[in-house]
Amino acid sequence: MLLVLTDVQFEDRPGWTKAMLRRVAKSFKVPDFMHPERTARDFGATPEFWFGTGKAGAKAHMDSHVQATVSVQISGRKRWRLMPLRQRDAPFLAMIYSDGQPYENDEGWQPLFEIVLEPGEGLFFPPGMIHETMNVGDVCASSVTFQFNYPYAARFYRRFFPRVRYTADIGESWVLIKEWARLGLHGDKKGKGEPYDQARQRADVGKHFAKLDKDGDGRLTEAELSFLDSPAINAIAWHDLDGDEAISLEEFREGFAYWSDVTSSAIKATPKEWRKFQLFGTIENLEDIPQGLAKKMRQAALAEERRLKAAKEQQSEL
Ligand SMILES: [Fe+2]
Incomplete structure (x- = not known):
């Protein structure tokens, strides 16, 4: 015991x-x-x-x-x-690991x-x-x-972002990650994201990169990102896939589109009436969702997970 x-x-x-x-x-x-x-x-x-x-x-x-x-x-x-x-298969908006x-x-x-x-x-x-x-x-x-x-733990967040974005217990990280992924790119105040292809093709991503790359060497460094709220080392860790401790245009495009895509799919997979809780500005902290509502959300997500799991199993039997 x-x-x-x-x-x-x-x-x-x-x-x-x-x-x-x-x-x-x-x-x-x-x-x-x-x-x-x-x-x-x-x-x-x-x-x-x-x-x-x-x-x-x-x-x-x-x-x-x-x-x-x-x-x-x-x-x-x-x-x-x-x-x-x-x-996870279904996104959670209420804690399941208290x-x-x-x-x-x-x-x-x-x-x-x-x-x-x-x-x-x-x-x-x-x-x-x-x-x-x-x-x-x-x-x-x-x-x-x-x-x-x-x-x-920005590299951890990057590696496991779908799990993180679908698990409300760690929802406090969503705001931080948005900042790293966007590097101050204007727009999308509520953090809706968009599907991958759409995000990859955005012209303002390239323009924003050029603006941040003060010395024009094609790499964003700690000094060029010092305007961010959290130390630049975190945003660099999110984007930097080749380990050169800077962000290339390709890395920025990819890190941004990846964030955007996972985020928008989490929102899309949430029942319509609760989507507002996936967006910034609705509620300060997911822990503040009233208990009755949180319970309903948890049960709905668990039921959806069971349904998706059963559907997968059935598919593999066919
Ligand atoms: Fe603990």
Whole structure:
């Protein structure tokens, strides 16, 4: 049986002081390969400590934030099991991976990775990873978890964009990805996208590229993209397929059309009355959709997935 940790916010409790947090931040050294000059603030602001006895842990869930996570084991041992988000047939507009829900979904709980962290070891995982923890052994286990933004997991988002765009639990990333894909190209405020061929043929994509390419060398670099809201390194990671750390016109055309196509197909596959929730500006955060409506949306998407799956199976039998 799994025991759930009680979430105690020490920040609000007597005895907890800012000085203690500073001490924690001071004794944690961000390793060089994690860009301490850009991530120190994230690491200083997000430590979460977890204490628990044997068999205590967190039920399987996906965090809805868009940052990557690092968990460092301080004492005791903790088992982690992780499952990547899967390919879907129907788009989801309501969360299906909140605490404990992965055990009940049709797809089942099929962790792909299992690891036991020993004291001093750390685990890194990208956003969108479903995870479950359990302390192993009888002693009190303690660990500290951090989230960080620099860089965002932009290559992960590019590689798995259809899964990401069809899974509401990670819907916070949709706004970010739109910015990377468009590089500030005007229009499409609501993020509707358009079919691939149409997007590939757009004349304004080429014009926009030429405008951004200040030195005219045919490559967009970090300096030329410094106007973006999130560091340019993320947008470059989204587009850059040949690994030269810059964006060519062809890469921009492709990265833009790919985003556009997946986005428009997610919207098209959503029942008409709910399409507005797929668009920016309707609702700040998908978590704010009223519970009754969210339940209806979830059930409709699950039913649609079952229908599409059955249709596929029937097709392969013929
Ligand atoms: Fe979590």
